[in-house]
Amino acid sequence: MLFTYMTYSAYELYVALLDALISVAVALSVVVSLDRVFHVMKYMQLKTRSRVTGRKPEDYYQFSQLPDSGVCGDLYPRCAIQLPMFNERAVCQAAIDSACEQTWPKGRLFVQVLDDSTDKGTRDLVDDKVLEWKERGVEIEVRRRTNRAGYKAGALHEGVKFLGDCEYIAIFDADFKPEPDFLQRTVPYLVGNPEIGYVQTRWVFTNPEESYLTKAQELSLNYHCKCEQWVHFGTGSFFNFNGTAGVWRKKCIDSIGGWNSRTTVEDMDLSLRSYVGGWRAIFLEDTTCLNELPASFFAYRKQQHRWTCGPVQLWRKTAYYIWRSNLPLHRKVDILFCYFGIRKFATHWVSLGFFCMLVPLSTFTPEVSIPLWALVHLPVVVTLSTAAFTPNGWVHSILYVLFENAMGIVKLGAVIAGMLDLKGAQEWVVTTKLGSSDVRPGTTPVVTRNCRLYAGEMGMSAFVLAAAFYGVFTVNRWTFSIFLFLQGMVFFAFGLNMVDCGGLLGGRLDSGDSKLPAKKAVSQMPKRTFSVP
Numbered sequence: 001m002l003f004t005y006m007t008y009s010a011y012e013l014y015v016a017l018l019d020a021l022i023s024v025a026v027a028l029s030v031v032v033s034l035d036r037v038f039h040v041m042k043y044m045q046l047k048t049r050s051r052v053t054g055r056k057p058e059d060y061y062q063f064s065q066l067p068d069s070g071v072c073g074d075l076y077p078r079c080a081i082q083l084p085m086f087n088e089r090a091v092c093q094a095a096i097d098s099a100c101e102q103t104w105p106k107g108r109l110f111v112q113v114l115d116d117s118t119d120k121g122t123r124d125l126v127d128d129k130v131l132e133w134k135e136r137g138v139e140i141e142v143r144r145r146t147n148r149a150g151y152k153a154g155a156l157h158e159g160v161k162f163l164g165d166c167e168y169i170a171i172f173d174a175d176f177k178p179e180p181d182f183l184q185r186t187v188p189y190l191v192g193n194p195e196i197g198y199v200q201t202r203w204v205f206t207n208p209e210e211s212y213l214t215k216a217q218e219l220s221l222n223y224h225c226k227c228e229q230w231v232h233f234g235t236g237s238f239f240n241f242n243g244t245a246g247v248w249r250k251k252c253i254d255s256i257g258g259w260n261s262r263t264t265v266e267d268m269d270l271s272l273r274s275y276v277g278g279w280r281a282i283f284l285e286d287t288t289c290l291n292e293l294p295a296s297f298f299a300y301r302k303q304q305h306r307w308t309c310g311p312v313q314l315w316r317k318t319a320y321y322i323w324r325s326n327l328p329l330h331r332k333v334d335i336l337f338c339y340f341g342i343r344k345f346a347t348h349w350v351s352l353g354f355f356c357m358l359v360p361l362s363t364f365t366p367e368v369s370i371p372l373w374a375l376v377h378l379p380v381v382v383t384l385s386t387a388a389f390t391p392n393g394w395v396h397s398i399l400y401v402l403f404e405n406a407m408g409i410v411k412l413g414a415v416i417a418g419m420l421d422l423k424g425a426q427e428w429v430v431t432t433k434l435g436s437s438d439v440r441p442g443t444t445p446v447v448t449r450n451c452r453l454y455a456g457e458m459g460m461s462a463f464v465l466a467a468a469f470y471g472v473f474t475v476n477r478w479t480f481s482i483f484l485f486l487q488g489m490v491f492f493a494f495g496l497n498m499v500d501c502g503g504l505l506g507g508r509l510d511s512g513d514s515k516l517p518a519k520k521a522v523s524q525m526p527k528r529t530f531s532v533p
Contacts, residue, residue, distance in 0.1 A: 015367045022362065025354035026374045032350050033382045035342050040385045043227045046234045057234040058282055062192030066184065073105030077191060079183055079247075080166035084114040084155045085174040086148070086430045089122040091292070093129045095174040100133045100140065103180045110166055111140040114155040116148050150261030152243075153269075157259035166250060173244040175292040177206075185287045186247045197252035197279030198271065201245045201287040202226065209510040212396075213300060213499045214293040216403040219390050221293075226285070226389040233283035238275045238335055243267030245289035252279050262317060264426065265310030272318065272335075276325045294431050295501035297494070298452060301410050302429040308411040309425050311344035312418030348415050352408025355379075356460060356491075360467030360484060366475050375480070402490040403499075409456045457495035464488035 050056050067075050081099045085092055092115075099111050111133070115126050126142060133140050143159055150157065156171070163169065168187055172178060186199045202225045208218035232239035241248075243266070253259070256273040259266055271281065294300045315336075322335055359375065362368045383401050387393030393400075417425040465488035471481035498504040 015365060018358070018361055018365055019368050022354075022358050022368060022370055025350065025358050026371065028346050029350045029354055029374060029378065032342055032347050033378050035338065036382045036385060039227050039231050040388075042231045042235065046231065056285070057230075058189070058284055061189055061196070061282060064188045064192035066188055066191075073108060076105050076108040077167045077187065078108050078110070078165055079104060079168045079170065079187060080110045080112055080163045080250075081170045081172065082112050082114060082156060082159055083172055083174065084116075084152050084159075085122075085126075086116045086152075087119045087122050088117075088174040088430065089119065089125060091175045092117075092122060092126050094177060095172060096126070096129045096133065096140075098177045099172060100136075100138045101180050102178070102183050104183045106137055106139065109139065109183075110163065111138060112159050112163065113140065113142045114159045115142050115144050116155055117144075150259075151264075151266075153259040153261035153266035156266070157261075160250070160253060160258060163250065168247050169250055169253070170247045171244055172289070173291070176244050177290040178245065179289070182287070182289065183247070186284065189282050189284075190247060190249050193280075193282075195278075195280050196249065196282055197274040198241050198246055198248045199282045199284060200229070200239070200241055201284050201289050202229075203242065203245060204288040204290055206290050206292050207295065208293060209508055210293070210295050211499065211501060211506045211508065212399055213297060213403070213501075213506065214295055215396050215509060216400050217293045217300070219387055219393050219396060219400045220404070222389040222393070223386045229283050230285050233281070238272065238331070238339060239281065239283060240265075240268040241271035241281070245291070255279075263310045263313040264306045265314060268311060269314055269318075272314065272322075276322060276327060278326075295506070297497055297500040297503075299429075299431050301407075302427075303431040304407055304410050305414045305417075305424070305427065306429070308344075308348060309414035309418040309427075311340060312415050313421070313425055315340040315344065316419060316421075345415060348408060348411040351405050352412045355405050356408055356464060356487060359480060360464050363467040363471040363475065363477055363480055363484065370480075372479070375483075398486070402487055405487055406457065406460075406490045406494045409460060452497045452500075454495045454497065457491045461488050461491035461495055464491060 046057065081102070083095050083099055085095065088095075096111070096113060102109060113126060113130060115123065117123050117126065123144075130140050130142050141162075143155075143162065145155065145158060148154065160169070168190055170178075170183060170186070182201070186201065189199050190196055203221060205214070205218055205221070208214050229239045229242075231237075252274055253270070256270070256277045256279075260269050260273075263269055274281070294303055319336060319340075323332055325332070327335075359370060362370055379401065383397045384394060387397040387400060390396075414424075416422070464484050468481045468484035468488055471477035471484065493499055493505055498506070500506050
């Protein structure tokens with residue numbers, strides 16, 4: 001009798017605890033969802049205002065028209081382009097080509113290749129391409145370090161010391177391919193507005209149709225670039241430099257202490273310090289830069305670990321510094337609570353903790369219920385709002401949600417590592433790109449297939465699928481079970497690496513003969529300029 005009573009009491013305690021956790025998770029999900037919906041509504045408001053007034057957010061800043069480079073090239077400011085890279089054999093030469101093809105007077109442009117490669121083949125490719133452009137009259141150099149201290153941040157910090165009289169620094173990762181007029185479209189904003197520390201451009205992608213994995217990434221990044229960053233710029237809020245496809249004022253970098261390798265998001269660290277230090281930034285929605293999405297699942301996991309862990313590290317290390325800064329109170333709250341607390345921390349707990357753990361547990365526990373609006377209606381609104389920033393994105397919206405949830409194991413682990421400063425928090429693995437977007441003669445994309453088994457994803461697959469079958473055959477919860485079955489199968493596909501390039505689900509989504517966007521000719525620069533009101 002005593003044993004039965006104790007068992008019954010323990011079960012009641014479990015039910016009460018589960019019910020409490022679900023209530024907290026639902027509340028957290030509502031906060032995360034409202035933040036997403038707020039961004040979309042603010043986007044619509046800013047777009048409407050732009051159409052009515054004929055002025056985009058960047059039009060409130062001075063665009064200093066540059067003279068004809070062929071006649072008055074000496075009047076151009078001296079600019080540097082930094083190309084940090086590490087063993088990126090498939091894309092290193094294309095990156096150097098894109099940098100050296102900029103329509104900027106040769107005497108006013110300096111290209112600096114920061115090559116930390118340990119692979120001899122990659123180093124030889126870099127050296128060959130640098131020599132080629134030197135012979136064509138471009139001022140270009142390769143700088144190599146004896147160690148990788150600080151990783152990318154360390155390389156950039158070291159490189160800045162050798163930029164001499166360069167006033168502005170454009171930075172491109174090895175897989176980015178800027179248009180020839182990139183500097184013509186960005187540097188004039190820095191010339192005309194001394195309070196601007198950096199200009200960030202929008203990412204566009206060369207290979208979103210390469211696989212289901214790259215398509216899911218496109219939906220996520222399009223929302224981030226087209227909506228989130230643009231809205232933050234339009235409202236005067238903080239938005240971070242993306243680490244590439246942007247131009248910095250060298251004076252700004254020097255004034256805030258330069259690059260810092262204390263986290264794995266050196267770009268966010270630098271831009272946050274510039275914002276707190278009084279500098280402002282511009283986001284150019286209409287100036288884009290092509291880049292390649294990782295088609296390797298292993299590379300994508302490492303990238304997402306770095307992108308998720310780093311912001312949490314930075315939040316922990318800079319919270320006091322931000323709170324004691326001279327920023328207005330509402331800006332401090334926006335950065336600490338909204339930017340870091342909701343978008344960089346709470347989101348990952350909702351994806352895995354709520355949808356992939358508490359929902360399956362509720363299926364095994366009929367005494368606990370989850371409101372249908374929290375499980376279906378609200379997520380549908382948020383998902384469609386996110387997908388709206390990608391052409392025909394709604395077609396892949398279910399795929400996007402399932403993939404994002406399945407990545408929750410990696411992301412939540414990264415959040416915990418960042419909060420507790422665990423060993424993996426400082427892990428830096430360069431995101432491998434396969435060169436699938438390189439259409440230069442004589443180049444062949446690298447095709448790789450990793451035979452890996454991911455135990456965490458396989459375990460989650462077994463758990464979620466068990467809940468799905470239990471819901472159908474025992475408690476008749478079809479609404480939950482359909483979602484759980486699909487989610488469990490995606491975990492299974494991730495666990496067996498089926499989404500990797502060359503895997504069962506790693507094939508192209510199109511016919512395979514789609515063409516990359518053609519390089520545009522140097523377009524006419526805007527003639528109308530506006531000063532800051």
